[in-house]
Amino acid sequence: MSVFNVRLSNGLRVVGSHIPNSEVEAVYMFYNVGAKNERDGIYGGSHLVEHVLFRSIKGLDKSIDELVEGVGGYFNGFTSYDTTAYVEVLPVDKAELGFMIEAKRMRDALFLENEFELERNIVLSEFDMNENDEESRMMLVAGRKMWDSHPYRHMVIGVRRDLETVKRDELYNYYRQYYNPSNATLVAVGGLSKSSVEKLAESYFSSIEPGEIRGDVEPWDEQFNGIIKVTMKGSTLVPRLLALFKSPGLHNAQGFSRQLFVDFILIGDRRLAYGLTAGEPVSIPRFARLYRLVEEGVASGVYASYELTYMNGPYGIVLRGVKDPDKAYSRLIEVISEKPSVDEVNSAIARIKARLINTVDSPSKLGQLYGVGELFANDPEYLVKLMNNTQGLGAEDYVNHVEELIKSAVVVYYG
Structure with missing residues (x-):
């Protein structure tokens, strides 16, 4: 199975692999941003942004779940210590929908105040579930003992104080900083040919400005014996x-x-x-x-x-x-x-x-x-x-x- 790897003029990396006879296409967008990029005041912000980006997006006439599930597809997103990613798994003849959604999501999320507050409350509920889970609390305590100032010292869910107080505009700016082609990787694996993936990527993403901020972090650690x-x-x-x-x-x-x-x-x-x-x-x-x-x-x-x-x-x-x-x-x-x-x-x-x-x-x-x-x-x-x-x-x-x-x-x- 051959893998192709190209880069658009705006810095977006495009990776793909054609699987003969595959009836589906998995379309991912990975961003080099996660808990490692957060700071005091916005711990948990990467995950909250991920939640908001499933809400209203300019140029989409329906919600993402209606668009994807309406053609028999599957969608999801996840945030980790290092990355944030989104995926649509679609019938191969509907794969263009995934490229369209991710291009819109990259720059056109609206962050409507009422939706932002709704997602804040949902994430706070997740935080409470972790707080009420004995083993999650143990991991939280252990992480803060293992690291003092390292980005991994907090769980990806973040810190309650920050989740309660962070402003919509602050996380909107965070989104605009890191969600750009030069800080992202588009992946398409399945029934689409190399030429089809390249054409769709060029069509939907080439006009987006590259952006200046990347989420790279030089690997470092806090040693303890x-x-x-x-x-x-x-x-x-x-x-x-x-x-x-x-x-x-x-x-x-x-x-x-x-x-x-x-x-x-x-x-x-x-x-x-x-x-x-x-x-x-x-x-x-x-x-x-x-x-x-x-x-x-x-x-x-x-x-x-x-x-x-x-x-x-x-x-x-x-x-x-x-x-x-x-x-x-x-x-x-x-x-x-x-x-x-x-x-x-x-x-x-x-x-x-x-x-x-x-x-x-x-x-x-x-x-x-x-x-x-x-x-x-x-x-x-x-x-x-x-x-x-x-x-x-x-x-x-x-x-x-x-x-x-x-x-x-x-x-x-x-x-």
């Missing part, structure tokens, strides 16, 4: 322990491949597209190494969350039903540190390969990987290559990586 332990009190019926480690981001190609390899040995399986970008906790299957903690009675359940980030980011393991937090953490580290057997290595590599095959067969999943790779490495196949690089890893790579990973951690006990 040792273990920070925090105890949270609450009325929970299920005491929990969170161990949050700092794992290599995409800027560290070798480190990222090794972290993915370690993750598959520990948890058994994970989706390579949505599973990484969403950062959702994964329940551990019985055959995975971490399930030993359940079999031994150390915990009643174990989960792991891993979010794809550009800089070094959070890798969290949650133990539920913990009776003795010190004993549980000690045993967790013992289990993580054990050198993998030949069977474990081969099984993890086989599952990564199987997941990758599943991913490249899906226009939507593949488009997601292409967008992130192009945005941060100027290579749409960057993530696919890093995932393939796990095929050459072995037990010693695992041990060396884990030794570094566990040197520092924030351990939160909620009970």
Whole structure:
């Protein structure tokens, strides 16, 4: 499957791949803006902007959901620490609709005051859901302990104070700053030919001014060594322990491949597209190494969350039903540190390969990987290559990586 990569005169990167006989086209627009670009006063603003951009847009005679669902398509958007993205998956003969919507969304969102306030309240409700979720609160506390001034110290949802007080005009200006062709990557994967994608991109986006502000951030980190332990009190019926480690981001190609390899040995399986970008906790299957903690009675359940980030980011393991937090953490580290057997290595590599095959067969999943790779490495196949690089890893790579990973951690006990 060949990938094409062109750049319009205004700086917009256009990435695509033609899948013969595909009846759909996944049209993505990735922006190099996320929580990493926020500042005091607008923490959570990138996510709030994403919400508003599904509202009124000049030049669209219907809402986005009516336009897309009206032709049998699917749409979505997501915000991460590093990016904001939008997608329409459409019948291939209706794919032009996706290009039109994203061109309008890039410059013509109206940010009507009543709609802005409505979306503010929706995001605040999401914030409250996180506040009422014990494990989300634990992640919030751990992140603020792990980083002091780094952009990743707050969750993508932001800070309540800022969400309550940020003004419409402030976030409209933020939108106009970062939503421009030179800070964006358009991805089209599916039944459209290369020439069709290029023609549609040129038709809908070439007249948009390039913009001057990009969301690039030079990778940096705040180093700390040792273990920070925090105890949270609450009325929970299920005491929990969170161990949050700092794992290599995409800027560290070798480190990222090794972290993915370690993750598959520990948890058994994970989706390579949505599973990484969403950062959702994964329940551990019985055959995975971490399930030993359940079999031994150390915990009643174990989960792991891993979010794809550009800089070094959070890798969290949650133990539920913990009776003795010190004993549980000690045993967790013992289990993580054990050198993998030949069977474990081969099984993890086989599952990564199987997941990758599943991913490249899906226009939507593949488009997601292409967008992130192009945005941060100027290579749409960057993530696919890093995932393939796990095929050459072995037990010693695992041990060396884990030794570094566990040197520092924030351990939160909620009970």
